[in-house]
Amino acid sequence: MTTATQTIEQFANKEYEWGFVSDIEAEAIPKGLSEDVVRLISTKKKEPQWLLDWRLKAYRYWTTMEEPRWWPNVTFPPVDYQNMIYYSAPKPKKQLKSLDEVDPEMLKTFEKLGISLDEQKRLTGVAVDAVFDSVSVATTFRGKLAEMGVIFCSFSEAVQNHPELVKKYLGSVVPYNDNYFATLNSAVFSDGSFAYIPKGVRCPMELSTYFRINAKETGQFERTLIVCEEGAYVSYLEGCTAPIRDENQLHAAVVELVSVGEGSQIKYSTVQNWYPGDKDGKGGIYNFVTKRGACRGRNSKISWTQVETGSAITWKYPSCILIGDDSVGEFYSVALTNHKQQADTGTKMIHVGKNTSSTIVSKGISAGRGQNTYRGQVKVLKGAENARNYSQCDSLLLGDKCGAHTFPYIEVKNTSSTVEHEASTSKIGEDQIFYCKQRGLSAEDAVSMIVNGFCKEVFKELPMEFAVEAKKLLGVSLEGSVG
Amino acid sequence: MLTIRNLHAKVADKDILRGINLTVKSGEVHAIMGPNGSGKSTLAGVLTGKDAFEVTEGEVLFEGKNLLDMKPEERAGEGIFLAFQYPVEIPGVTNNYFLRASVNSVRKYRGEPELDAAAFLKLVKAKAKVLHMPEDLLKRAVNEGFSGGEKKRNEIFQMAVLEPKLCILDETDSGLDIDAMKAVAEGVNALRSKDRAMIVITHYQRLLDHIVPDFVHVLSEGRIVKTGGKGLALELEAHGYDPIKAGMATV
Numbered sequence: 148m149t150t151a152t153q154t155i156e157q158f159a160n161k162e163y164e165w166g167f168v169s170d171i172e173a174e175a176i177p178k179g180l181s182e183d184v185v186r187l188i189s190t191k192k193k194e195p196q197w198l199l200d201w202r203l204k205a206y207r208y209w210t211t212m213e214e215p216r217w218w219p220n221v222t223f224p225p226v227d228y229q230n231m232i233y234y235s236a237p238k239p240k241k242q243l244k245s246l247d248e249v250d251p252e253m254l255k256t257f258e259k260l261g262i263s264l265d266e267q268k269r270l271t272g273v274a275v276d277a278v279f280d281s282v283s284v285a286t287t288f289r290g291k292l293a294e295m296g297v298i299f300c301s302f303s304e305a306v307q308n309h310p311e312l313v314k315k316y317l318g319s320v321v322p323y324n325d326n327y328f329a330t331l332n333s334a335v336f337s338d339g340s341f342a343y344i345p346k347g348v349r350c351p352m353e354l355s356t357y358f359r360i361n362a363k364e365t366g367q368f369e370r371t372l373i374v375c376e377e378g379a380y381v382s383y384l385e386g387c388t389a390p391i392r393d394e395n396q397l398h399a400a401v402v403e404l405v406s407v408g409e410g411s412q413i414k415y416s417t418v419q420n421w422y423p424g425d426k427d428g429k430g431g432i433y434n435f436v437t438k439r440g441a442c443r444g445r446n447s448k449i450s451w452t453q454v455e456t457g458s459a460i461t462w463k464y465p466s467c468i469l470i471g472d473d474s475v476g477e478f479y480s481v482a483l484t485n486h487k488q489q490a491d492t493g494t495k496m497i498h499v500g501k502n503t504s505s506t507i508v509s510k511g512i513s514a515g516r517g518q519n520t521y522r523g524q525v526k527v528l529k530g531a532e533n534a535r536n537y538s539q540c541d542s543l544l545l546g547d548k549c550g551a552h553t554f555p556y557i558e559v560k561n562t563s564s565t566v567e568h569e570a571s572t573s574k575i576g577e578d579q580i581f582y583c584k585q586r587g588l589s590a591e592d593a594v595s596m597i598v599n600g601f602c603k604e605v606f607k608e609l610p611m612e613f614a615v616e617a618k619k620l621l622g623v624s625l626e627g628s629v630g
Numbered sequence: 631m632l633t634i635r636n637l638h639a640k641v642a643d644k645d646i647l648r649g650i651n652l653t654v655k656s657g658e659v660h661a662i663m664g665p666n667g668s669g670k671s672t673l674a675g676v677l678t679g680k681d682a683f684e685v686t687e688g689e690v691l692f693e694g695k696n697l698l699d700m701k702p703e704e705r706a707g708e709g710i711f712l713a714f715q716y717p718v719e720i721p722g723v724t725n726n727y728f729l730r731a732s733v734n735s736v737r738k739y740r741g742e743p744e745l746d747a748a749a750f751l752k753l754v755k756a757k758a759k760v761l762h763m764p765e766d767l768l769k770r771a772v773n774e775g776f777s778g779g780e781k782k783r784n785e786i787f788q789m790a791v792l793e794p795k796l797c798i799l800d801e802t803d804s805g806l807d808i809d810a811m812k813a814v815a816e817g818v819n820a821l822r823s824k825d826r827a828m829i830v831i832t833h834y835q836r837l838l839d840h841i842v843p844d845f846v847h848v849l850s851e852g853r854i855v856k857t858g859g860k861g862l863a864l865e866l867e868a869h870g871y872d873p874i875k876a877g878m879a880t881v
């Protein structure tokens with residue numbers, strides 16, 4: 148083996164750093180899924196009848212569905228849905244009124260993850276909601292946001308305090324019967340985040356949710372709903388980690404974004420680093436999430452940026468439905484797979500309104516025996532006159548045991564629209580690495596630099612602190628201070 | 631500075647270098663000429679540690695240290711620089727960023743403090759001026775979309791910034807127009823000093839009009855078959871390599 152290949156392997160074999168387990172007492176309901184479990188979750192959360200009805204409708208529909216095998220290139224054994232816990236909440240000593248009352252062990256966990264809720268609250272301009280297992284434990288900065296009319300809270304609280312908004316928008320973008328995992332989520336979701344930005348408000352800070360699976364044998368089913376009114380803007384960040392466990396754990400989230408009014412804008416960024424399983428493919432999270440946004444207002448915009456480095460399997464297609472005339476959808480993605488990870492990710496851009504435009508930039512990096520698939524759909528309906536799409540899908544291979552695949556589906560129903568697609572696959576070459584070494588760089592720095600350069604177009608879309616984290620995640624040293 | 635003794639190397643089971651002997655002292659400029667495929671780039675690759683080449687015999691000393699035991703990045707740290715015949719592209723990484731990482735890696739190797747962004751920028755600006763290097767090239771990704779001549783010029787620019795002890799130029803003149811060649815030669819000449827040595831690989835006399843060598847070597851089939859002064863290059867230009875090869879056959 149050449150030294151360059153060795154370095155690539157080392158790079159691909161980096162240990163998962165977030166794999167610790169926190170010792171926190173949790174209240175969980177017994178394993179298994181039934182109508183009673185759905186009722187129990189709803190009761191625990193003191194939900195109104197309409198929401199229980201919605202959950203039950205979803206549950207009943209789900210029992211008629213089959214676990215999908217959408218694509219032949221992604222393989223896994225059937226998930227045992229009866230051998231899973233659907234609700235696990237860190238046991239509160241009493242009702243939490245402030246961060247000071249949060250279990251110190253849990254605060255320590257977030258500290259270790261680099262999310263100090265306390266510090267965040269005081270020092271930074273980021274409002275954080277932290278979801279631990281299934282339950283939201285802390286939302287910072289709430290007061291300051293409330294002054295501007297911005298609502299940022301856990302999903303459960305939104306159900307209690309803003310039922311009219313939840314009722315109006317829940318399921319309006321991802322209906323309860325959308326697909327197997329979204330339907331399951333609709334039945335059993337336990338918490339998540341809710342954000343509402345009123346007319347004309349530019350949310351002054353990044354809103355951020357940190358998801359952490361801690362308990363064993365639990366699934367995580369969170370739901371995020373973000374609504375932006377006319378002229379409003381919000382940037383939302385989401386991060387995820389989980390302990391190292393031998394069994395696979397299921398994460399089936401749903402995210403719904405609604406750009407309601409004219410000129411509203413939602414920017415949604417994800418750094419997904421769920422435990423990917425060990426190098427032989429044992430354990431790891433099944434990340435089967437449904438993310439979709441609707442641009443309803445004229446000239447509204449939804450932008451998805453994701454950096455996906457974790458999970459054993461990722462199935463994820465953050466999408467935009469461009470209904471309002473002149474609305475804009477964007478998707479920027481970096482997906483890295485190594486060891487035996489499988490990622491099948493991409494986007495759907497559905498052009499409905501006139502002059503709508505969408506941009507897709509996807510960067511897939513495969514290392515080890517990782518399999519990385521870009522799967523994207525661009526659909527231009529008849530009425531979407533002068534719609535424009537530009538897609539660019541690049542794959543980078545590290546080593547020769549991994550794979551990259553690209554499946555663009557394009558459907559255009561009118562003649563005034565333009566759809567452009569570019570794709571490339573390249574391999575980190577020995578020549579590139581040698582060139583860097585000849586200039587004094589270590590092989591490891593060389594690989595980092597090349598990978599980082601490859602992802603640049605996506606990283607520049609991320610908010611600053613996230614970009615730093617993302618680069619770190621890829622084992623990449625900081626770029627951009629010069630030039 | 632550099633002593634090569636009886637160097638043999640092979641690639642993919644094919645013997646390429648078959649007993650090279652060469653001594654380069656600081657301050658000297660050595661030109662290496664020779665037919666296509668004779669092993670010139672291979673020699674440059676072996677000196678810089680490219681792992682496709684396997685050294686089967688011989689030794690190479692650089693300032694008394696055994697060069698062949700060092701990793702490529704250590705050799706760079708020691709002050710060996712290769713201007714590549716075919717510079718590679720690194721998409722998404724700006725020239726400036728790459729060069730700063732390079733400068734700081736080399737400084738770190740030598741136990742010197744790293745240059746901060748401001749100090750680095752100052753250095754780069756000064757060097758860019760000397761080499762007539764357009765500043766927008768510095769902000770573009772390393773060699774990406776550069777014309778053939780721009781790539782070569784960029785190599786010499788990097789060399790000027792890194793200020794190595796031993797500069798190896800592999801056909802830096804090919805692909806350069808007349809003005810670019812002059813600019814490059816000027817840059818190279820500016821770097822000539824009594825503490826620095828150069829090995830200039832080329833096919834053409836015209837580069838050697840500008841960068842006047844102390845010695846000219848002819849490499850053929852993996853050996854240095856003839857060594858002379860700057861006049862040898864003129865002779866080769868007039869008569870080609872055949873007389874030398876023929877001469878060898880009669881030995």
Ligand SMILES: Nc1ncnc2c1ncn2[C@@H]1O[C@H](COP(=O)(O)OP(=O)(O)OP(=O)(O)O)[C@@H](O)[C@H]1O
Pocket residue numbers: 641642644646664665666667668669670671672673682715
């Ligand atoms: N990776 C490789 N695999 C197989 N053969 C190689 C490899 N690298 C070099 N060679 C062979 O080694 C020989 C010497 O090549 P080298 O590049 O050193 O020649 P050169 O003197 O630089 O030629 P030119 O003047 O054309 O640049 C050639 O026959 C070439 O085909």
Ligand SMILES: [Mg+2]
Pocket residue numbers: 670671672715800801
């Ligand atoms: Mg050559």
